[in-house]
Every structure is written in C-alpha cells, then in structure tokens.
Amino acid sequence: MNLTHPLLPAVFATLGTHLPAGAPIRIYLIGGAAGMLGRLLAPERTTTDCDAVEILPQTSEETLIRAAQATAHEHGLPPAWLNSKAKRFAHQLPIGWKARATHWQNFGPLEVFLIGRKDLIASKVMSAANSRPHDLEDLQHLRPTAEEVAFTLAHIDRVEAEDGDRAEYDAQRAIIRAFLKG
Numbered sequence: 199m200n201l202t203h204p205l206l207p208a209v210f211a212t213l214g215t216h217l218p219a220g221a222p223i224r225i226y227l228i229g230g231a232a233g234m235l236g237r238l239l240a241p242e243r244t245t246t247d248c249d250a251v252e253i254l255p256q257t258s259e260e261t262l263i264r265a266a267q268a269t270a271h272e273h274g275l276p277p278a279w280l281n282s283k284a285k286r287f288a289h290q291l292p293i294g295w296k297a298r299a300t301h302w303q304n305f306g307p308l309e310v311f312l313i314g315r316k317d318l319i320a321s322k323v324m325s326a327a328n329s330r331p332h333d334l335e336d337l338q339h340l341r342p343t344a345e346e347v348a349f350t351l352a353h354i355d356r357v358e359a360e361d362g363d364r365a366e367y368d369a370q371r372a373i374i375r376a377f378l379k380g
Contacts, residue, residue, distance in 0.1 A: 201246070214304075218307065225253050225308070228318070233340075238318060248279060251287070263281075295314065320354075323370050344378065347375065354374070
C-alpha cells in the first residue's frame with residue numbers, strides 16, 4: 199500500500215497513540231514523505247515509506263520502530279513504513295540541514311520535523327544519480343531556482359572533497375545544472 203498525503207497525518211496520529219506518554223520523541227523526515235507533508239511535491243505523489251534520518255533521543259529508536267509496526271498492522275502498511283535506513287546517508291546532507299528543518303506536527307509525544315526545501319533538493323540530486331526515476335520527477339516538480347542550484351553545487355563540492363573513496367560526483371552536477379537551462 200502506498201502512502202498518500204491525505205493518509206500520512208492519520209498514520210502519524212495512530213503512531214503517536216502507540217508511544218509512551220511523557221517521553222518525547224523527535225523525528226526528522228527526509229525524502230518523498232517530507233516533500234509530500236511539506237507540500238513541496240505534487241499532490242498526487244505517493245511513497246512506500248517514511249525515511250527518518252534522525253530520531254531523538256537516540257535511545258528511543260527501538261520504541262518508535264515497535265510503535266510503527268503496530269501502526270502498520272492497524273493501517274495495512276508494510277512493517278517498515280517508517281524506518282531509519284536514511285541515517286546511513288546523513289553525512290551527505292548539507293551542513294546545517296537540521297536548523298533549516300521545519301516542525302510539521304506533534305502527535306502526543308511524537309514531534310515530526312521535515313527537511314527544508316534546499317536540503318530536499320540537494321538530497322534528491324544525490325540520490326537521483328543512482329538511477330532513481332522518482333527523484334528526477336520530484337526535482338522536475340520542485341524546479342530548483344538559480345540560488346538552490348548554486349547551493350546544491352556547493353554542497354556537491356563539499357561532499358566530493360570529503361569523500362574518502364575519492365568518488366566523483368559529475369552525474370549529480372549534471373542533474374542540478376540541467377535546471378539552469380530550464
């Protein structure tokens with residue numbers, strides 16, 4: 199079952215009821231779900247999961263995942279509809295992304311934050327180069343401005359300079375530069 203923009207608030211509301219009261223948990227979402235909830239992506243956009251790039255406190259991750267699995271059962275969703283797999287790519291997010299994240303809503307003890315527009319664009323560019331057509335579609339819908347293209351190019355330069363494997367990021371640069379020709 200795909201998650202739609204109208205379904206996501208209900209799913210998160212249910213998730214909040216499965217969490218222990220008095221123990222706040224903050225999550226930062228990236229990817230399609232963040233773009234959908236932030237109304238940055240097309241209204242008809244769907245996603246198969248919600249990517250939590252950070253869960254605070256870190257010790258609450260197991261509690262959150264158990265609650266997400268109970269929520270999945272109630273809503274007929276895949277067990278990993280909410281997951282933290284994106285954490286392994288956090289180092290590829292632009293510096294300062296968390297300060298630019300926006301608070302979306304609270305659901306009981308759950309606080310949900312969404313990645314900001316510039317950071318969503320940069321993250322979509324990084325993943326689009328790995329043959330992910332939905333990321334290219336999202337970028338086309340986002341239509342990055344010249345300022346956002348410059349921000350993303352500077353970010354790519356930083357990631358490339360810090361990459362211990364000395365990987366090249368020419369594909370990412372080509373993707374974002376295409377929006378300058380727009």
